[in-house]
Amino acid sequence: MVRITDKEAICIVVLFLLGGSIVIGTGIEVTNDAWIAGILGLVLFIPFALMYARIQAIYQGRDLFQIARLLFGKVASTVIIAVYTWYSFHLGALVLRNFGEFANITTLNDTPLIVILLSFSIITIAAARSGIEVIGRISTYALPLVIFVLVFMEVLSLKQMKFNYIKPFFINGFQRIAEAGFTVFSFPFAESVVFLGIFCSLKKRDSAYKVYLTGMFISGIILITLTFVNTFILGPAVQDFYFPSYSSFGRIRLGNFLQRMEGTISVSFAVTCFIKSSVCLFVACKGISSIFNLSDYRVITIQAGLIMTYLAFIIYDNTVEMSDWALNIYPYYAIPFQIIIPLFIWIWAEIKNRRKNSKESEDRSEPREEE
Amino acid sequence: MFVIVFVGYALLGIYEFVPLYKEKMWKEFYVNLGLTLISFTVAFLISINVKIQSPARLFEAIIYTLSGK
Numbered sequence: 001m002v003r004i005t006d007k008e009a010i011c012i013v014v015l016f017l018l019g020g021s022i023v024i025g026t027g028i029e030v031t032n033d034a035w036i037a038g039i040l041g042l043v044l045f046i047p048f049a050l051m052y053a054r055i056q057a058i059y060q061g062r063d064l065f066q067i068a069r070l071l072f073g074k075v076a077s078t079v080i081i082a083v084y085t086w087y088s089f090h091l092g093a094l095v096l097r098n099f100g101e102f103a104n105i106t107t108l109n110d111t112p113l114i115v116i117l118l119s120f121s122i123i124t125i126a127a128a129r130s131g132i133e134v135i136g137r138i139s140t141y142a143l144p145l146v147i148f149v150l151v152f153m154e155v156l157s158l159k160q161m162k163f164n165y166i167k168p169f170f171i172n173g174f175q176r177i178a179e180a181g182f183t184v185f186s187f188p189f190a191e192s193v194v195f196l197g198i199f200c201s202l203k204k205r206d207s208a209y210k211v212y213l214t215g216m217f218i219s220g221i222i223l224i225t226l227t228f229v230n231t232f233i234l235g236p237a238v239q240d241f242y243f244p245s246y247s248s249f250g251r252i253r254l255g256n257f258l259q260r261m262e263g264t265i266s267v268s269f270a271v272t273c274f275i276k277s278s279v280c281l282f283v284a285c286k287g288i289s290s291i292f293n294l295s296d297y298r299v300i301t302i303q304a305g306l307i308m309t310y311l312a313f314i315i316y317d318n319t320v321e322m323s324d325w326a327l328n329i330y331p332y333y334a335i336p337f338q339i340i341i342p343l344f345i346w347i348w349a350e351i352k353n354r355r356k357n358s359k360e361s362e363d364r365s366e367p368r369e370e371e
Numbered sequence: 372m373f374v375i376v377f378v379g380y381a382l383l384g385i386y387e388f389v390p391l392y393k394e395k396m397w398k399e400f401y402v403n404l405g406l407t408l409i410s411f412t413v414a415f416l417i418s419i420n421v422k423i424q425s426p427a428r429l430f431e432a433i434i435y436t437l438s439g440k
Contacts, residue, residue, distance in 0.1 A: 090426075
């Protein structure tokens, strides 16, 4: 089996969690309280990260699809595998569409959306076909670049920041902030449930805890910092922008020397969306190959990638619909995939694990009693 | 536009199916064939500007029904 190091896995998780969310922004519906929503979403995710890691630790070396086969009957496990295959597939399509829409609106105005999506999906398919080891290695090189670009842009935009935009605190009321916190929880943090299809490649039993928690904290810090920057630069108008980070960094002016730096941030958007869609396609292909019991998932990557691209093309009619779906529909749509089914799998895995352990200890104690 | 789709899928077919056929990997061959048929159908419909219903609407309707909004 192909193995990835903890460092590679952490890099994949960070880039995955940043993909899409740095394009659309998180918690922007509560404007200057978005950072509180970000922290709330992060804190809410901690128990779920531990739960996902626990599932992986109980069945170390097995992916979600193999775990489902072990825990449930043939029919139930096939249903669970199909559900997660769809979720990964759909998530990949949403990410592709986010980036396609971003590129179409900001730079490639006259290029048909399908052309942008197909061009982007070629590298996604290539990465997914190459396997998780290659995605991991790309991530270790890409993450420092992404962080450098973001920090560099944030430092350059210091002059445009108005720190009083952050006040007054809790102006949106606790209920609205809590709802925005739940949105941040489901997009992007709890999307990391798809890693249950990948972390069988981790080398050590407890690596999943380290990877989930470290990845979550690094990406959380980056996202919350970005939320602060967007609020400081755009103020209450932050929710009027479909791509707030792009608009904030577009305001950088350092004399006549450095202007219109928003193009630079597109590099980070492209890299993170590429990693996220590749991971989603990889998991979706593994799911399909698990359903049909195929010897290698690679044989279906091209066609699955193309279907994902077409799904990304037909899924929304316009950017308004995309934004509305991400903020209002997606958090509720994702509940079964991110909360209910993993919770069910975890409880069932714990019960089976305890039964197995008690049976083993009984077997060990029986010969002693005979003696 | 649909000519490009036909040519593209013909080339993809040669690239993907010939090795599977030669190695007699029948299960992989048929699953891939099924996916190719779905993929080709959608690509063809997009190429002739047929509006395909988005699955997002279905989920949206289900969520609105459940939440009673």
